[in-house]
Structure formats: structure tokens, C-alpha cells
Amino acid sequence: MRIIQQGFAFLGLAFALLLFSTLTQAASLPDFTELVEEAAPAVVNISTTKAPDPKRAHPLSGLKEEDLPEIFRHFFGGKIPTPNAPRGQTPPQQSLGSGFIISEDGYLLTNNHVVEGAEQIIVRLSDRRELEAKVIGLDKRTDLALLKIDAQNLPVVELGDSSKLKAGEWVLAIGSPFGFDHSVTAGIVSAVGRSLPNENYVPFIQTDVAINPGNSGGPLFNLEGEVVGINSQIYTRSGGFMGLSFAIPIDVAMNVAEQLKTEGRVARGWLGVIIQEVNRDLAESFGLKKPMGALVVQVASDDPAGKGGIQEGDIILEFNGVEIHRSGELPPVVGQIHPGDSAKVKVLRGGKRIFLTIVIEELPEQSIAAAKAPEEPKVAPADRLGLRVVDLSSEQKQRLQADHGILIQDVVAGSGERAGLRSGDLLTMLNGVQIDSVKRYLEVVAALKSGDSVPIRVVRQGSASFIPLKVE
Template sequence: MQKGLYAAVFTAAAVQAHAAAPVDFSNLVEQVSPAVVSVNVVKKLSQEELLQQQVPEILKRFFGNQVIIPQQQVPQEKTAYGSAFFISKDGYLLTNHHVVEDATKVTIVLNDRREIDAKVVGSDERTDVALLKVTGSGFPELRTGNVGQLKVGEPVLAIGSPFGFDYSASAGIVSAKMRNMMGETSVPFIQTDVALNPGNSGGPLFNQRGEVVGVNSRIFSGTGGYMGLSFSIPIDVAMDVADQLKKHGKVTRAYLGVSLQDIDRNLAESYKLAKPEGSLITQVAPSSPAAKAGFKSGDVILKFNGTPISRTSELLNYLNRAVPNQSIQLEVLRDDSRRNISATLDTAPDDTPAKADAEQQQSKGPILGVSIRDLNAAELKQLDTKGGVLIQDVRRGGIASQARILPGDVVTQINNKAIGNTKDFIAAVSDLKKNTVARVTIIREGQRAIVGMRIE
């Protein structure tokens, strides 16, 4: 009996030791490292950053010669760094949008220390994916894996350049899948506990077979450094975006026209569901594909093309992967009965202009530092306006920022020109002259106002 007890203890200890043994990624790192590169980026300083650089000179104006400041030339550019990896032998690479945003020059550094200038083929802010291209052929190409087969708890490996330290490898496990961060719905992030830091952005996340399953994008941190929560863009999402950027220079998305929320315990009981599942439609946009198909507020979407939906993030992922003019079939719960409704998706408002178009637009007028999109039918009705463009983002230190134009503002007029859509906005901005002040009519929180925007 005693001997059997000892045997059981030793067996359990051996199993524990085997389970706790770390995964050896050394051979894998050696195989895939040649396809991973460091990215060095030169960016222009924003007006806010230039002002910060000039603070000593401003102090001297106030205090005169009482303050002795060494003479130094204020730099007009800054450098940044990140990571990228080859997805084709002819020189295409994936990285993050935020790595190359506003870049005036991009250079990649190979593992043999060669430096090659890279061109930004296109970049998509919503998914944080950018596509680069370098001249040449025969580059090492990484294989992509099946994200659907990736399991929570599975070991993963990241390679990148944290804080500029080239080809640093770090390992961990998949903590969760289908994560949405801070209201973002375009990317179902892979959450891991892999140690990612600034500079890892744009690098690959590998499974144990050496296949890329994600593009490392961001961390959740209160200090700016690693705290055990890292997020990667699923490689299938990134490759879809890269394919569109390669073919068209922009990303076109599908549009259904519904507002959605998760089903909680109480709602599940109310709808007589065995458990919280599906996605609840809270609003249907007028004249949208959903309205034309007959969807109603209060419908619960349970399946997308036959695939069960457990939460809203899953449905949004399927919709984001769909294409305009695609027909979809949704199983919905309405009045305690299930029914199938088909809909044909439309094209979503264009918030990722083609790179060539953007360059052409910039040459015609001042750069305001905003991203814009057209209003949809529901927004036009809600605001009681015939036209306008929505300000989605405002770059700090830019012309619009200095005029205190905010994200969420709707521009309806610039000087005496009515703004019905993004084309009107671009045309009006192209006519603005330097050293003038433009009158910008906006709708903010339902109230109309006029802002003076100084063009410098």
C-alpha cells in the first residue's frame, strides 16, 4: 500500500513537471527570423510638438537674458520604429497603420543588416493594418495559419523590435479570442500574455507550427509598458485588408444598417432563450439594406449564413469580412418564432481614401488634419440636415485641432459653400487660401455653430 502510494505521488509529480515544461521555440525562431524586419520611420513633427520644442525660446522672450539657453536648431522631424514581416517573395510586407502613419520615409532593416527603402502601398486606420512594398525578389515569405483553429491556452511566439532591440523573441499563450477594445468593432483581437512593448507593433504572432496567426498591434497598459495584456490582429483580417490595399489602394466595407447589442441574462429570459446568445437589433437605419430586407428593432440575430452567433462581436466580425453586394442569410428570433431573412449588403461610407486620391487632394489645398466620412440616411434624419460630413478623427496640432473642431462634429458649410458630402468638403478645402480665416458651420451635439479656422 505504501509502495503504491509513493508510486502515485511520483507519477503525479512527473506529470506536473512535464506539463509545466516550457515550449522550446528555438528552432522555430531560427527558421522564421529572416522574414521579420525592423521598420525605421521618419515623420514630420506636428505643430503641437514643434511648440513643445520651442518652449525654451518662449521662456527667453519673457525673462530676457536672465535665462541662458544653449542655441540649438529645432528639429522638424522625428523618428519612430516598429516591426514588419514578408507575406510574399516579391517584397510585400505587413505592419501596423500607426507605425507608418504620416511617414515621410520608411526603411526596413533585414536580419543580415541590409537596409531597404520601402513604399507604403496603403494603410487602413480602422483595422490598424498597413501594406509595404520593397523592390526586389526572392524574399523569405512567411506562411499564414488558420485563426479558426487557434485555441485559448495554445502557446504562441512573437518576434519584433521592442524599444529598438532587433529580433527579440517572446512567448506566451493565447488568453482569449474575439476581443473588442474600447468600442472598436472592426477587429476581433487575439489576446495573449506575450510580452509586447513599443517597437513590437507590426510584427508577427506565430503558432507552434511556425504559421503567422496575428499581427501584433497594441497592449493594454497603465504605464506604457507590458502588463500581461497584449492584442494582435487576426491574420485573416489583416490579409483581407492587405489584398484590398494591394488591388485598390483602399478598403471597401459592407454595410447592413443596424445597431446591435449583446443579449444578457435578463434579455435571454425575456426572449425565452436557453442561454444568453445572439445579437439584439436596437435600431434599423431607414432605407438601409436591413430596412429593405424587413429587419426590425427587437429582432435577435441567432445565425449568420447558418453559423450560430453567441455574441455581437462574432456577428460584427462576419459582417466586416463580407463584401458589398454580397447576399447574406440571417436567422432571427421575432415574436417567439424563428425565421430566415435574406439581405444584400451595400457599400459602407468610404473612410479609407485611396492613396493616390489622398496625395492629389493634399496638393490642392491645406492639410486640415481630419478624417471624414459621409453621413448615412439615419444620421441625416436625426440631425435634420440635407447633407454634411462627419469628423471622425482630428490630428493633434493640426489646423482643425487649433480651430477646436472635435471628433463627432458635422460640417455643413465652409465659407459660403454648402457641404453635402465628402466630395464637396474636399472641393471647398481645395479653394482655401493661406493666411486666411475660413468660416466653418458645424453641428455639435445637435446645436449649430460657426467656427473660425485659421489657415496657416
């Protein structure tokens, strides 16, 4: 009997400890209720109507009943399902998104992809009023849109400082996923300054906050109830949320919004370089202790970088006081510089760190590479790297838009083959030396020492990159 009593006492103590632990953990989790009550009135639902897309015509439009396959006759009783539009036409496209009010007189922010091409934009406020909005400005590069509704004394969000965000912080999103107004989801910041493919000018905030279609354009709040980002996109293989969502930093968004409001367009700084990531092998070949910086693989003499002295093969380590750890960090920093302003740039060149002053220009829509007339081609035998190279002909220079370099005609067993060089590659630089002829190339090759790891710059199918090469 005594043993049984002791057993019950032990179980009671264990249950008490478990309950205490659970209550302690619950107490440490944030309570978002007050934040949502204060912030939600400034969050809006956005619905748009766009012109019909002729490419998405109803699959049965224009068919006669006798044209229906037997299986359709079976399911539809011999009748053609009637589209929600006259035959041969498609109904207007409708979409949903979110946004938030940034001024009492009706300015609000959302994503560009939410309203782009819309013929009508309806904003539904938290008090259920529905107002038509007009577009003040759009910016595709940051996926931002500034809208205006005709209203006064509106609730507004409080803006925060996204530069102070750190991984691990709690954040909260309010939006209209699948049309469910003012849905609240929460999570943490997974990473900051995240670069995404084809999104060079936005250092995204990555979170694990649940974001779905309809959340686009909605605000991301910190625990102080301040907007720190605009929910923009998700990474998914299924089409639904998979734990990876990305928000535009509010610092970037407000800079764009101010330019759209005052100028109607956005002017970004432009350096005029093509860059690549520095991996471990490239870091070794350039004499870096660890991978860092942005490796310049292409620059034109009449671009801002060329005018300021930046050369192909330079590694940009610092731009205007900001250290560049990864190549993707450079474009957003450059883009924030006002065209016409100067920037201090620290680069690694030939093992030495040097400082340059670059006058930043405005980012153009397109840039065209220059081409010059060359000499007659000269063929060289296979060298110690296992490469057979040839000087460029005039026609080749024009076709490749190259003003220097030599063509790799053949690759045999050797260092070049192991580095991944291919027949047809345009070789423009070796070990920091610009190659403008076969003669110059052979001089550089002859000076290489066995065991050296050196960078070699090639252009393949119009894309330039550096490749680490181990001399054997």
C-alpha cells in the same frame, strides 16, 4: 546512527523525486530555438520619419535668456538649452515598429499606426540591409499597412490559419521592442474573437505574450512556425505591458492585404444596424433561455437590413451560418461579406425564429438618419408604469431625427423609474410593438400583465438601447 542514515536516505529520495519532476516539467515545455532560427530572417525593423508636430513645439523655443525663470538659470547656467532644430521649430518625429515579409519580391505587412503620415520609411532586414519602403495601401479600420521594398529573393514567413487557434495554445512574437531588433517573447493564447471598443471589424486574438512599443506590426507565430496574427495593441494602465496583448488574425490581415494590393482600398460588407449586447434581464424579457445574439436597436428602411426585413427589436442569432453569441461578433462577420452578396440571417422576433435574406452593401463612411413631419403633441397622465408621456412635435422630430416614438415628459414612482427611465427619453418600442403615438402606447401598456418582464426601447442623447422593464 541508523536513524541518521535513514534520514539521509529519505532526503536523497526526496531530492531525486524533485529533480525528476523538474526535468519532466522542463521536457514538456516547448523549445522555440528552431522556430526562431527559421522565422526570424523574414521579420524586419521599421523606422519612420514624420513631419514635425507644431503642437509639440519645444517648450523653450523662442525664449530669450532674460525670460528664463530663476530656477532655469540655476540649472542651465543662465543659458537656454538648444533644441535639435532651429529656434521656433521642432525636430521631425521618429518612431519604430516591426513588420514581416510575405513575398519574395518585397511585399510586407505592418500596422497602419506605425507608418501613417510618414515621410520616409526605412526597413532594416535581418542581414542589416536598410531599404526605403513605399506604401501600397493603408487601412485604418483594421490598423494594417501593406508596404513594398525594392528587393528580390527575400526570406518570407509561412502563413497559418488563425481560425484554428484555441485558447491555451503556445504562441511566440518576434519584433523590435524599444528598438531591440529580433527580440523573442512567448506566451499562450488567452482568448480568440475578442472585440475591443472602436475596433468593430477585427476579432482580435488575445495573448499574454509580452508586447511593448516597437513590437507593433510584428508577427505572432504558432508552434509550427506559421504566422497566425499581427501584434497590434496592448491593454495597459501603466503605459507598459500588463499581460494583455492583442493581435490581428492573419486571415483578416491577408484579406485586407489582397484588396490593398489589387484595388488600393478595402471594401467591407455593411448591414446597416445599431446593435447592443443581450444581458440576462433582456434575455428574459425577450423569452430567451440564456443571453445570446445581437439586439437590433436601430435600423433605417433604406439600409440593407431595412430592405431585407430586419426590424428594431429583432435579435440576430445567426448570420450566414455563423452563430452570434455576443453582439461584438456580428460586425467582423458582416464585414467579411463581399458587397453585393446575399446573406442568410436568423432572427428572434416575437418569440419566433425566422430567416431573412439580406443583400449586403458596402460600408459607407457615414450614415444619416431620416426624419418625417409629425402630428401635434398630445399629453397623457401618468400611467401604470409611472410615466407621463407626450406625442412628438414637428420640431422635436426634426431635432431628434425620429420618425416615430413618444417623449417621456416625467417619471414618477413605478416600474419605469425602477427600470432606469428618465425624463427626456424618447420611447420608440414597448414589448416588441413600435410606438408612434401616445394612444398606441397606452393600448400596449393596458395589455401588459403584472409580473411580466418586457423590453422597452429608448433613445437617450442620440444613443438607442433596450432596457428590461418589470411590470409591477
